[in-house]
Amino acid sequence: MVKQHKIRVGVIGTGIGSYHIRAYQKLPEVEVVAVVDLDSKRAKQIAEEYGIAHSFSDYRKLLDLKQIDAVSVCTPNFLHAEITVAALQAGKDVLCEKPMAMNTQEAEMMVKAARQTGRKLMMAFCRRFQNDSQWLKKYIEAGELGEIYYAKTGWLRRRGIPGLGGWFTTKAKSGGGPLIDLGVHMLDLVLWLMGNPRAVSASGSTYAKFTDLYPLEKGTLDVEDLACALVRLETGATVFLETSWVSNISGDRVYSSLFGTKGGADFPPLKIYTEKHGKLVDLEPRLPEISGYDGEVAHFVECILQDKEPTATAEQGLEITRILDAIYESAETGKEVLLR
Ligand SMILES: NC(=O)c1ccc[n+]([C@@H]2O[C@H](COP(=O)([O-])OP(=O)(O)OC[C@H]3O[C@@H](n4cnc5c(N)ncnc54)[C@H](O)[C@@H]3O)[C@@H](O)[C@H]2O)c1
Incomplete structure (x- = not known):
């Protein structure tokens, strides 16, 4: 279904995640409404710096926000599968940082969750x-x-x-x-x-x-x-x-x-x-x-708005x-x- 309102996104992890925030904020059709970092002080500081309404240290709090359409998963590698699967199950589309996962078993779980939920899962292959x-x-x-x-x-x-x-x-x-x-x-x-x-x-x-x-x-x-x-x-x-x-x-x-x-x-x-x-x-x-980051984020948003399959697919992430x-x-x- 083609979206009628602004896309509301959340960013989880604020290292490379801050690049995602900046890329989203360049797009008039997007609002970044929440940010998460395990380090709550950093989450708060990033929220203040970028004018983001909510900040949390637990990603589950962000996933509970019904108004969020999509998330960027920008945490260390060992958390990609867990957070991506939880986000898909919470009804969010996901842009997941590289590498997709720690191993094939985790990547398969992510592909399965995307298929079962019907949500989009794009790999952040910025190059x-x-x-x-x-x-x-x-x-x-x-x-x-x-x-x-x-x-x-x-x-x-x-x-x-x-x-x-x-x-x-x-x-x-x-x-x-x-x-x-x-x-x-x-x-x-x-x-x-x-x-x-x-x-x-x-x-x-x-x-x-x-x-x-x-x-x-x-x-x-x-x-x-x-x-x-x-x-x-x-x-x-x-x-x-x-x-x-x-x-x-x-x-x-x-x-x-x-x-x-x-x-x-x-x-x-x-x-x-x-x-x-x-x-x-x-x-x-x-x-x-x-910028590869701006390009990948703009593509992810375009795919949500136009209900298209992203070009950097979960299946390709699994193959890699x-x-x-x-x-x-x-x-x-x-x-x-x-x-x-
Ligand atoms: N596409 C690229 O070019 C590119 C560049 C750098 C990093 N990355 C990828 O992005 C991911 C993050 O890398 P980074 O360089 O930002 O690492 P980083 O260590 O600099 O930052 C990770 C952030 O995640 C936070 N974090 C840790 N556990 C968390 C949790 N449970 N919930 C929320 N936040 C949590 C940390 O506090 C930290 O602020 C990695 O998977 C990395 O491979 C991609």
């Missing part, structure tokens, strides 16, 4: 909504790269562990290190650009070589600091993925390369390599700046989660893991 990704998707859909048979993607940091000692570096709360944190974005991005073919197998390695660099007085660091993987797809195409929080490289790198039969693409910055009239041609599209699980399993067993 899809950046200017280069949006333009490249259209270019690919027009057949300009031909068949994409290989993709290479990576997000490597020289020194960049988020929240050292806290939930990010505690496997029981994050599900893993850079693979689930950064790799999830890059894997989703290239698979989406390739038309979301399903994976048939994954082979990966993970390393934790720098733990001694970070002696902790309190907290935990028990996740990998580098992961690499080879994922084979049902189309016969292959994806190579690499990601690190700590590695001895010249500097941080975020890159993707698509290899197609009619053209190739490197980004960011986006460059297209093709052949026209017997000559090699390089293209550099001039694109306006768009399956692949990540398979990479971790392969790293542990030293064997390729078959997915179907």
